[in-house]
Amino acid sequence: MxxxxxxxxxxxxxxxxxxxxxxxxxxxxxxxxxxxxxxxxxxxxxxxxxxxxxxxxxxxxxxxxxxxxxxxxxxxxxxxxxxxxxxxxxxxxxxxxxxxxxxxxxxxxxxxxxxxxxxxxxxxxxxxxxxxxxxxxxxxxxxxxxxxxxxxxxxxxxxxxxxxxxFETYTHEEAVNIVRLHARNEGLQLGDGVADAVAKRSRGVARLIVRFLERLSAAAVVAAKDRPEARGVITQQLTEKVFKDFLKVDDRGLTTTDVKILKQLHKLEDAVGLDTLATVVNEDKSTVEQEVEPYLVQEGLIARTKRGRLITDEGRRYLFSEGYIQKAPVSGRGGRVIGAAKNE
CATH class of the missing domain: 3.40.50.300 (P-loop containing nucleotide triphosphate hydrolases)
Known part of the structure; x- marks a missing residue:
């Protein structure tokens, strides 16, 4: 409580x-x-x-x-x-x-x-x-x-x-404390590194922490099978598997929706309006504007301009590091970046 x-x-x-x-x-x-x-x-x-x-x-x-x-x-x-x-x-x-x-x-x-x-x-x-x-x-x-x-x-x-x-998003340290507090309130036992793993994917948002712990708790019950005493134990190995295979959230906190937006902006190489982005990811405009876009801007992956949203050099570096584009981004005149998109 x-x-x-x-x-x-x-x-x-x-x-x-x-x-x-x-x-x-x-x-x-x-x-x-x-x-x-x-x-x-x-x-x-x-x-x-x-x-x-x-x-x-x-x-x-x-x-x-x-x-x-x-x-x-x-x-x-x-x-x-x-x-x-x-x-x-x-x-x-x-x-x-x-x-x-x-x-x-x-x-x-x-x-x-x-x-x-x-x-x-x-x-x-x-x-x-x-x-x-x-x-x-x-x-x-x-x-x-x-x-x-x-x-x-x-x-x-x-x-x-x-x-x-x-209110602002929580710092990493505050997010770790929220993970531990909520886990304690729910009777969950966290293995070494679990609180940190959840916190760094939470974007500093308490609601995401609660959602992640609910999914991890359910996965722990299934993983324990016939060992009732282990049903509340969440290990580092289980945590990484759930985030990678089920929640599909990487260790920077980016989701498949975020990646879709970055790839679209990279592909178009021009400013894109909010309506277009919402259509691309099949979300309503307010969700993209209030829940998705702020984190991408905060992380320096996209930028808002009067003409629309643009991917930044940092955004393209992220796509390259994760294998979504094949060439390392190179800053050009005016900060424009060139990189070949990976075929899908």
């Missing part, structure tokens, strides 16, 4: 949240609304769960689609515990502030952002009753929004979040 104490990474944010949590409990109020920004799979949802545990609750999930519908949003707040309030919503006793979590909150409609913004600030929700526009009080809550695209939020709504934090 992840708590603020054992959550890995974002140390400054954790310290701030611990201070704010203690203050909220002492003053009998909700934690300030918090906006978590950053790449997918980097622990934003896990942190929201850890924050809720500090208040003895679980986060209440609110989807952008539910928030868009006034009646559903009203019911969402009516279902919250209202102990400690009088009939007008004033605090008269000990309250149980709820933690509301909205993933991909940039998908909220402008109307939903406006209504939630009022509730976040005034603890009142605009509703329509018997043909009249009225306000109903809502219990105190902390809204935690997670987003990969904070720029799509309206400024008034974004300003309602008093705590805002930028």
């Amino acid at each position: 992840v708590t603020l104490d054992n959550f890995i990474g974002n140390e400054d944010l954790k310290t701030l949240l611990k201070i704010e949590t203690l203050a909220a409990k002492t003053k009998n109020r909700a934690l300030p609304h918090t906006l978590l920004k950053g790449p997918a799979g980097c622990g934003k949802t896990t942190l929201a769960e850890a924050i809720a545990r500090e208040f003895g609750t679980k986060p209440l999930a609110l989807t952008p689609n539910t928030a868009r519908k006034t009646e559903l949003l009203r019911k969402f707040f009516l279902d919250m515990p209202d102990d400690g309030y009088d009939e007008e919503g004033n605090i008269v006793g000990r309250i149980q502030p709820q933690v509301v979590f909205i993933d991909e909150c940039h998908q909220l409609s402008l109307a939903a952002q406006e209504n939630l913004g009022i509730a976040m600030h005034d603890w009142k929700l605009p509703v329509r009753v018997d043909g009249r526009d009225e306000f109903e009080w809502v219990p105190r809550f902390c809204l935690i929004g997670a987003t990969t695209l904070p720029g799509k939020l309206s400024k008034p709504f974004r300003d309602r979040f008093k705590i805002q934090a930028q």
Whole structure:
């Protein structure tokens, strides 16, 4: 179980949240609304769960689609515990502030952002009753929004979040610690080098670490066969085999999808648009833009330009080292690189 104490990474944010949590409990109020920004799979949802545990609750999930519908949003707040309030919503006793979590909150409609913004600030929700526009009080809550695209939020709504934090991918050391923590929580025994092998393929993304360990755990059960005591043991040999033969993730963290993109860019030798890349790898554009492309850019394998995406010298060196092109890349004038593609 992840708590603020054992959550890995974002140390400054954790310290701030611990201070704010203690203050909220002492003053009998909700934690300030918090906006978590950053790449997918980097622990934003896990942190929201850890924050809720500090208040003895679980986060209440609110989807952008539910928030868009006034009646559903009203019911969402009516279902919250209202102990400690009088009939007008004033605090008269000990309250149980709820933690509301909205993933991909940039998908909220402008109307939903406006209504939630009022509730976040005034603890009142605009509703329509018997043909009249009225306000109903809502219990105190902390809204935690997670987003990969904070720029799509309206400024008034974004300003309602008093705590805002930028998440980044984890360092290798942090990723190793996450592997070990998750393995311990799942009762898995990791052989020498396994944590490092998983971490270096994870791209620094916690969600991938969890996914990899799930596959390795299943493979360990099969490999153990009639040895129940070994079903939770993951060896280095098993790890390498699973990554190579089943997950098809190399030791740099690149997948078959990544390689397809690099080979296509190498073949065309010109800037390529996002729509074309998505078609080549048979993925939707948002997946390529938010989950695939950032790592290739981070690793220096491709570059974004105004005209589109280009493969870099480093990208071609990777293709050559893995045998995907037959000639070593040579930098030409303007950084253009020449290399013959391997026939398939």
